[in-house]
Amino acid sequence: MVVCDLNVIDLSEFASRKLDIARQLLNVGTEIEFFYICGHGIAQTDIDAAFELNKGLFALPREYKETLANDRANKGFILGYSAERMKAGILREGYLSGFDNSRMQQIWPGRDHPAYKPGMVQFMLQCHEIRSRASGQNWLQTRACCNNHCPAVEGVHLPERMLRSIAHTDFEILTLLFQQVGQPGLEVCPGKMTTRATVKSQGTWIPMDPKPGCITCNIGDALQYLSDDCLKSTYHRVRTPRPHEYKGARASMAYFANVRNSTVLQGPLKKYPALTFNNILAMKLQAPTNQIEQKVLEEYSPEDYLKYQDDLPVGPEYE
Numbered sequence: 001m002v003v004c005d006l007n008v009i010d011l012s013e014f015a016s017r018k019l020d021i022a023r024q025l026l027n028v029g030t031e032i033e034f035f036y037i038c039g040h041g042i043a044q045t046d047i048d049a050a051f052e053l054n055k056g057l058f059a060l061p062r063e064y065k066e067t068l069a070n071d072r073a074n075k076g077f078i079l080g081y082s083a084e085r086m087k088a089g090i091l092r093e094g095y096l097s098g099f100d101n102s103r104m105q106q107i108w109p110g111r112d113h114p115a116y117k118p119g120m121v122q123f124m125l126q127c128h129e130i131r132s133r134a135s136g137q138n139w140l141q142t143r144a145c146c147n148n149h150c151p152a153v154e155g156v157h158l159p160e161r162m163l164r165s166i167a168h169t170d171f172e173i174l175t176l177l178f179q180q181v182g183q184p185g186l187e188v189c190p191g192k193m194t195t196r197a198t199v200k201s202q203g204t205w206i207p208m209d210p211k212p213g214c215i216t217c218n219i220g221d222a223l224q225y226l227s228d229d230c231l232k233s234t235y236h237r238v239r240t241p242r243p244h245e246y247k248g249a250r251a252s253m254a255y256f257a258n259v260r261n262s263t264v265l266q267g268p269l270k271k272y273p274a275l276t277f278n279n280i281l282a283m284k285l286q287a288p289t290n291q292i293e294q295k296v297l298e299e300y301s302p303e304d305y306l307k308y309q310d311d312l313p314v315g316p317e318y319e
C-alpha cells in the first residue's frame with residue numbers, strides 16, 4: 001500500500017535542517033525506495049511551463065519530430081526524439097534533452113519551436129540546483145532530462161497488460177520525476193529482493209500517483225552500487241488506464257542526476273569493487289537485469305552504447 005505521507009520529504013529551510021532531512025532521506029531510501037520531495041524551490045509555474053514546452057514539441061508533425069533524432073536514428077536511449085517504443089507497441093514517445101553540445105545543437109527543435117531550447121535548459125538548471133540536496137551529494141552532474149509523452153488512448157483497444165512504459169530501473173544516481181496531477185499510471189515494485197525474475201512472477205505493483213507540489217524521486221542503479229545495496233534502485237513502470245479511468249494524454253519529465261562516466265564508485269562496506277560508472281554500466285549491459293537493458297542490447301553493443309554515453313553533454317559543476 002502507499003505509505004500515506006510518510007514518504008514525502010520537505011526540503012525547505014535546507015541549511016538549518018540538513019541533518020534531519022538526511023536522516024529522513026536515508027529512512028525512505030532504505031525502507032520505501034520511491035519517495036516524494038516538497039519544498040524543493042521550483043515554482044509550480046516553472047514546472048507547468050516546462051510541461052507546456054513539451055506539449056508543444058510533441059504536437060509538431062511526426063515527420064518533423066523524427067528529424068530531431070540523434071545520428072543513430074531514433075533508437076531512443078540517446079539524445080533526441082524517439083517514438084521507437086510506440087512502434088514496438090509501447091505507447092510512448094520521448095525526447096531526451098541534454099545540456100548543449102555539438103550533438104544537441106543538431107537536434108534541438110529550431111524555428112518550429114524556438115522557445116524549447118532556452119526553456120528546457122533553464123528548467124534543467126533549476127533541477128540541477130535541487131538535486132544535490134535530495135541526494136545529499138554535491139558532485140553530481142546533470143546528464144539529461146527524458147521528456148515522455150503518452151498519447152490519449154480514448155477509443156483505443158488496449159490488449160491486457162499493455163504498458164505505457166516497460167518495467168525498468170534507472171541507470172543513474174537519482175531521478176527527479178515530474179508528473180502531472182490527474183495523470184496516474186506510474187507503479188513501483190519495491191522490495192530488496194526484487195529481481196528481473198521476481199518482478200515478472202510475483203511482483204506487487206504499488207501506485208505512485210502524482211502529488212500536488214511534489215516531485216517523485218527514485219534511486220538509480222549507480223546509487224545502489226555506491227550504497228552497497230542499502231539504497232535500492234526500484235523497478236517501475238507506467239500502466240495503461242483501466243476501463244473507467246482517465247484516458248487522456250499523459251506527460252512526465254524524468255531528470256537524471258548522475259556522476260561523470262569516469263567517477264569511481266565504491267560503497268563504505270566495499271561490497272563491490274571500485275569501478276568507474278562506465279565500467280559498472282558496461283557490466284550491467286553485458287548481463288542485462290531488466291527490460292530496458294535488454295532493449296539497449298538489441299540495438300547496440302555495450303561498447304557502442306558506452307561510446308555514445310561518453311559523448312553525453314554534462315551540466316555545470318556544482319560547487
Ligand SMILES: O=C(O)CCC(=O)C(=O)O
Pocket residue numbers: 146148165170177179186236237238251252254
Ligand atoms: O512516465 C513516468 O512516470 C516514468 C518515466 C520513467 O520511468 C523514465 O523516464 O525513466
Ligand SMILES: [Fe+2]
Pocket residue numbers: 168169170236254
Ligand atoms: Fe524510469
